[in-house]
Amino acid sequence: MLWVMSQDKQSLMNVKDVTVKGKSIEGFIENSFLDQWKKTLGKYESKERALEILGEIFKKIEESNGVYVTYTMPIK
Numbered sequence: 001m002l003w004v005m006s007q008d009k010q011s012l013m014n015v016k017d018v019t020v021k022g023k024s025i026e027g028f029i030e031n032s033f034l035d036q037w038k039k040t041l042g043k044y045e046s047k048e049r050a051l052e053i054l055g056e057i058f059k060k061i062e063e064s065n066g067v068y069v070t071y072t073m074p075i076k
Helices: 047-063
Strands: 002-005 012-015 017-021 024-030 036-043 069-072
Touching (some): 012 024, 012 036, 017 047, 047 069
Parallel strands (some): 002 069
Antiparallel strands (some): 002 012, 017 024, 024 036
16 A cells, blocks of 8 residues: 655545656545546656656565555655
8 A cells, every 4th residue: 555645745645556647746546446536746847757756656665565655755
């Protein structure tokens, strides 16, 4: 289970899927069996930076020994 604090520190979300869309990183959150929605987790200066952050999230998940993984989106 991945918990992500948004870049603006206004949201803490249990994220099912993380995707880079241009310069933004979006998290997909599942509310129920048929209802899904997405939220922007952070916006960065370039797509390359967004991809670096996606790599950091992957590394954090990979290194995790527990069921819960937490990640705070960087400001820049």
